[in-house]
Amino acid sequence: MEKITPRLPSGMRDFLPEELLRRQFVIERVARVFEAFGYEPLQTPVLELEETLLGKYGADAEKLIFHAQHPNGKEKLALRYDLTVPLARAFALHESKLSLPFRRYQIAPVWRAERPQRGRYREFYQCDVDCIGVEGMEADAEVISVAVMALQRLGFSDFAVKLNNRKLLTGIGLYVGLEGPPLADLYRSIDKLDKIGVDGVREELLKSGIAAEPVDRIMALVGSGAELECGYAAARARLAHFRQILSDVPLALEGLAELERVFNYLEASQVPEAMIAFDPSMVRGLGYYTGPIFEAVLLSADPEERVGSLAGGGRYDDLIGLFRKTSLPTVGVSLGIERLIVLMEKRGMYPEPLQRTVVQVLVSVFNEALRPAALRLASQLRLAGLSVEVFAGSAKLGKQLAYADKRGIPLVALLGEDELAAGVVKFKRLRDQHETVCPSAESAQQAQALLCIPQN
RNA sequence: GUGGCCGUGGUGGAGUGGUACCACGUCUGGUUGUGGCCCAGAAGGUCGAGGGUUCGAAACCCUCCGGUCACCCCA
The missing domain is CATH 3.40.50.800 (Anticodon-binding domain)
Incomplete structure (x- = not known):
């Protein structure tokens, strides 16, 4: 038989024992933190029915779903694209056996048919922590606390969690007379603030067809502090400032009030204030967020360590409704476990006794x-x-x-x-x-x- | 999906027209029950694939495949 040169599918990896031991160390350590907050492990199949996944991520993302068909299969199957939609499906399916609030974590691979890039693969691990069934902001503060503690337990200390609220962003749109689809452009442009700067965002907004006057008003709000200001006092001061300017926009005020509560709970939970900031320019890509959103970023000057966010999440109160008559309030956070592993590798953050082999x-x-x-x-x-x-x-x-x-x-x-x-x-x-x-x-x-x- | 760069023994690299080299790794030896160092030797390459230019190609040209980076998007 002719020999085949060994190759991997594009964007997929083997993990040799030495590396896998380090990955398992990271996974086990964060799982212990999740359990310390009462989150239970959940496992779902890597394959889902197509109908479960389709129509959930948007047209662009949907093209990246891997389809997995058995030659004579009667079911249309696809590899899971994330852990959030399967969570919603699983929860709705097993509701009768679960109680609310339902807290779960899942650390498992997902598949996306993207063009592979540095630190981005077609098969990669997601590490999700979600809480279903709590309307109040205590759940938002809780998952943020979980993320902060997980990062700390891995040995990270130079990071900050940026908080914002989708309601506030939408409110800013209303404040300048924007509604509906143009909001998506608004989000996307604002999100680039730290990348392309105040002037870059202004330019993009103008290009997307928003008039000069509203753009100025947006920039006055969002661009006011491109520098990240950490701490509870700074966050509250900034919230108050926004409250004043947006006093005629009820939705914005609601978002600000929610954030205020989140900050209060975080402070009571002893989340260090150097690790917390209100950032009205932080957006997050996913469309399904409905309330507070947050993102942990590394505060590192080293350009080699600019790997994007360490963790991110938010409230998405409509998601469960995809599989259920009425939706349930849900908030979750996802640790960028692959990025964390890359950083820990680079920084040599693994404890000394960690062995290269299981053999003693x-x-x-x-x-x-x-x-x-x-x-x-x-x-x-x-x-x-x-x-x-x-x-x-x-x-x-x-x-x-x-x-x-x-x-x-x-x-x-x-x-x-x-x-x-x-x-x-x-x-x-x-x-x-x-x-x-x-x-x-x-x-x-x-x-x-x-x-x-x-x-x- | 668009564009740039790259593809040489297991790994990382040198080699820009005359048929391949270095380091690390691997194997053997330096005799009797002790590793990491050192010394001596050995194995291992259709130079990503196919086609073209040339007396002659790893090198020049074309196509494809793969990798990588940037953009888009995202973890």
């Missing part, structure tokens, strides 16, 4: 006659909870040590004729060449001590 002990085999003794030792160590590899094949001891070193296995058990005769095991810790001999009955304890694993 390599049991060397001096010769075939001694293999049974090696196997016995290995099973004894495994019963104590250790991950143990017995050297396969035959090689000189030097080779076996070199192998352990290359693999990153921290400890080697040496069990030769002398040790066997004396009823002992010798351990060698590669990191510092430290060698100890102990009675074979105590070998598991000894290994754990050498690996610095606390006893029970």
Whole structure:
């Protein structure tokens, strides 16, 4: 048979053990934070019925959905595009078995047929935390707190969460006499503020057909502080300023009041004020947001670290209504887990004890006659909870040590004729060449001590 | 979807018209039960694919494929 050159589908990746161990470390750590706030794990199939996904993301996005058809399949299937629509579907389907508020997290791959780019893949992990069924702003503040703590637990401290409200943005549109479709252009242009600057946004708005006078009024509001000002006092002062200017626009006032409440809850939840800011120019792409929106950005001067937002989310009170007679208030946040991993990689943020392999002990085999003794030792160590590899094949001891070193296995058990005769095991810790001999009955304890694993 | 750049042994690179080189990695050895260093040696390449120009192409031209970056969009 002809050999096929091994290739990956475009935009997809293999994760080799060493990298996967680091990814799993990140995923497990954030999952623990989610659970600390009472969020439950949820898993849904990677395939959904087409009808579940179609019509939910807009025409442009819909073209990026992967379709997955079985040759004789009767069902039309597609790979999930995100975790939010499947959540809505799953919740509506299993409502009777769930209670409100329903808090869940899901860390799983999604698929998009986009052109791959740096840090952007066709198969990538999303990490979503959502709370269904709470109308009040305590839910918004809660998911923001979750995101902040997750980022902190991973070791990030130089970031800030920017908050805004879709109602406020729409209100600003009303304030200048815009409504309906032109609002989308307005959002898109404002969103580019930090990228193209005040003048750039002004230019785009004028180009999109908005008259000069309204554009000036928009810029006076949104462009007033292109600099990010963190802290609760600054946020409240700015909210008050907006309240004054937009006093005739009820929708804007509603949005401002919501934000005020979110800030109050965040402060009470001890979210550090250096990590919080009101940013009226922050938009977020997705159309389905209906209330507060938020985005965590890295405060780094390093252009190499400009990877977009670390996390983002908002309230989307209409989404569940897609699968249900009446909708339910819902708010969620998504950690940009792929970006976080890239950053942690770049910054070397993984804790030192994080190993390159799951193997903790390599049991060397001096010769075939001694293999049974090696196997016995290995099973004894495994019963104590250790991950143990017995050297396969035959090689000189030097080779076996070199192998352990290359693999990153921290400890080697040496069990030769002398040790066997004396009823002992010798351990060698590669990191510092430290060698100890102990009675074979105590070998598991000894290994754990050498690996610095606390006893029970 | 549009445009720029790139594609050389497992990996990263040098080589701009005369038939391929470096580093790392891999393997073997430096004899008896101890790795990371050092030394000696070895294996490994249809120079992304196909076509064209030329006496001769990894190099020049065309097409395709793949990668990458920017735009669009987005995590």
